Each structure stands twice: as C-alpha cells, then as structure tokens.
Amino acid sequence: MIDLDGTVYRGSEKIPAARRFVERLQAAQLPFLFLTNNTTKTPAAVVQNLADNHQISVRPDQIYTPSLATVSYLKAKNHGDLHGKSVYVIGELGLVSALLDAGMVLNETDPDYVVVGLDYDVTYHKFEVATLAIRQGSTFIGTNADTNLPNEHGLVPGAGSVIAMVERATQQTATYIGKPEPIIVQAALSVLGREAAQVLLVGDNYETDIRAGINANVDQLLVYTGVSKPAVVATKAQQPTYQINSLDEWQL
C-alpha cells in the first residue's frame, strides 16, 4: 500500500525515485494499491494524473480512497448491499460518485447516513442540512481527519476541518474512515486479498500513513520525501518499521 502525495509526487512536482519504485514493483509482479486520503477525485482521474504528469501507468482498481473505503464500511454494516440506502454528502465528485455507484440514493431530509469530506463548494446550506439530519438520527461518517492540505498559498482547510464544523453543530463525533484509522487499511487488505502480515504500508506522513499501519498491524516504510522530518519522527514513542530517504534505497 503506497501513499500518493508526498510519496509518489509532491503536488505537481515529480519524485523520480517513486516512478522507478513502481516500475520495479510492476516488473516483479508484486501486487500494490495506492492508498490516498484524497476523496475529491475518482480513481480514473487519479490514474489520468499519474499517467499524464508523473509517467506512472496503473489501473483504476489500483487506487484506493476513503470514498471507496466508506462504501466498503457501509456495505459491511448492511449485509453487503447498499442499494436503496440513503445518504447526504458534503464532498466532491470522487466521494459522491463512489456512494452513488454503490447504489445509494441522495436524500437531504432523512438520510440513513451523512458522509462529510473535503468539499471546495461547501456552503452554510450544506452544513445546515447535514446538521439537521444528524441531529434527527442519521449516522455521521467523516471521510478522513486531515485538518489541512497544502495548496499554492499555504495550508488550507482539509476534510477534518469541514467535519469539525458538523461535529460542533451536532455535538457528535464522526466515525472516521481514512488514514490513520484502521478501517481503510483493513478494507484495502481485503481488496489486495492479503493478510496484514504480508503487506507493507509506504508513506511520507507519520501522523496518517505510519499511524494507519501501526493501528492496523501492518509494517510501515516511512520515506522522507514529504511531510514528516526525521528529527520529529525520532521523538515518537512508536517508531516506523523502516525509514528511508528515497524509494531508490528500498530493495524489493
């Protein structure tokens, strides 16, 4: 399981060692899944970006997101079938389409679930609908707890900040799906068809990637090409299984 932003690329910036790493995995026919907390894009759009901007060629079913993990989680709560279950969504196309593709129907008065994630078009009205529904009994799901994400101006609000608004307004805490929660890792293991002990989780962010591995009993490889810095990671009570500066250093 390989994180994307900070691990395979940095925004629009290439990380050539990551491309070579993926090519070595492909040459060795080792199964892998990209495990990102980005819910805004569909797997097809992620594949397109990897191909067009990073010369990495993978299939849509090799992209796994909290949008897909939310579907997996909700299916597990509903005997495997979400057809006809209703949902109100605060989120972008990647999230909405995953839920609709699973057979859920949109509902803004009395949905079974309210799923909240990053939404660049969020408005007071959406917050109001989500708040009223959750206060009236809808189950509250948060895609991922990331408080911020970087853009060209700095660190801007992430899904966790959008969810915070709904948490304050409902006096409830969301069930979180994305990294560092084990929910997404367990769902990804199921997609890979592997046990936790057979898998390595590769990422640049101690707080999301490495903690996700720790929480799901999956070995972790921290690569220092993104958010986390060695001096900070050295202070953590639980150290990553492996730490490297570049994916070129990793022997398959």
Next chain:
Amino acid sequence: MIDLDGTVYRGSEKIPAARRFVERLQAAQLPFLFLTNNTTKTPAAVVQNLADNHQISVRPDQIYTPSLATVSYLKAKNHGDLHGKSVYVIGELGLVSALLDAGMVLNETDPDYVVVGLDYDVTYHKFEVATLAIRQGSTFIGTNADTNLPNEHGLVPGAGSVIAMVERATQQTATYIGKPEPIIVQAALSVLGREAAQVLLVGDNYETDIRAGINANVDQLLVYTGVSKPAVVATKAQQPTYQINSLDEWQL
C-alpha cells in the same frame, strides 16, 4: 442588560410580559441595554423588528451585540482608534458594518484581524482565506461560541460551529467576545455607564446569559421563557441570583 431571543420574544412569537417589562423600565426611566449574541443584524434592524413585530419601541443605541463588543475590544487593544486597521470577516451585515463603521478596512491577504461569526453565505473560499491569514499571523477573534441556533427546521449551526472549522484548520482557539464571555458584559457596562454591582443581567439561557453574568460579577435574573429549564438549572453548581417564570413577576 436584557437578552432578546427567548427573553423578549421567541423567534417571531411574542412574549407580552416582556413588552410590559420594557414599558415599566421606560416609565421608571431605568436605563437598559438589550444584550444579544446575534451578530447578523444591525442595531437599526433589531429596533425595526422590535417595533414592527413586538410593539417594543427602543433606540438603536439600546441594542448591544458581539459585533459592537468586538469593536470595543479591538479599540481597547489599539489606543481607542481602529482607523486603518485591517480585518477579514466571516459574517453577516451586522458584523461587517460594525467593523467598517469603526474605520477598519477589509483585507483578504494580510489582515491585522480575522473576525469570524455566523455567516449564512459562508463558503470554502472564505474558510480558506481566514485560515491562511490566521496561519500567517492575523489575530483570530470569534464573535460568540453558540454552537446552534433554532430555525423552523430545528437546531442549525451557529457562530461557534463556523468558528470550529477555522479553529480546526488553524490549530488555534479564537478569542471569544459574546456571552458567556465577560468581554461583552464589560463593554456593555461601559456603554451603560454603570458598575457591575449596579446592573442586573436578564436572560433565558443559563449557558450564555447567566454564565455571562457570573463571569462578569453581574447579578443575573433567569426567566423561564426560553432555552433553560428549572430541572436542569437546579443541577448547576452556581445558581442564578434570581429565577422567575415570567417577567410580570419582577418588581422594579
């Protein structure tokens, strides 16, 4: 100091005892100030609503809000003069106009202050601008902490929920101005020209009105025409100075 919603009216519903109470205050020439946590309307609009819908006739300078208290608080931090100080605002007309009337200028790149309150037109863009400014050093003010307010559909997000989003995205806590903070009560005392010991704070909500009085050492009169219920108030460690069921019971 008299709270408005829940005390003088309930939404669009009249509370006749409150009108009689105000008329008795006016007949006795006892100075009073309406102290509301609503930042969305200007004092002139509040006066108009009281006149048109509740047959209560008061002057705009008898309405005091966290918008005005924010101006008072910021003036105290700036030698009494806010001309040329810059601000980015998430809020409605009542808040924006109070800040502009004080001589502040709007700025969305590097404002001195970011003031966040209830905004029915809030968007991701506004959250992004506020987050970036605060992360780059602007001082973060929250008008009031109310998590919810009632509308015809139920309890919808209040200023405190909007502020929660910015708090999560900045990893900072706002300086709050409105009830139950003593800041607004002290500013209102100054407007009334009275000492804390000379004033009574009248309200229906233990958590905002009564706590505001307690926090500012002002006696409190809790009237059970709004949010708080006697059975819940009875469990509080600190009891209101006075409790009544109707303002008709109060002898001037």
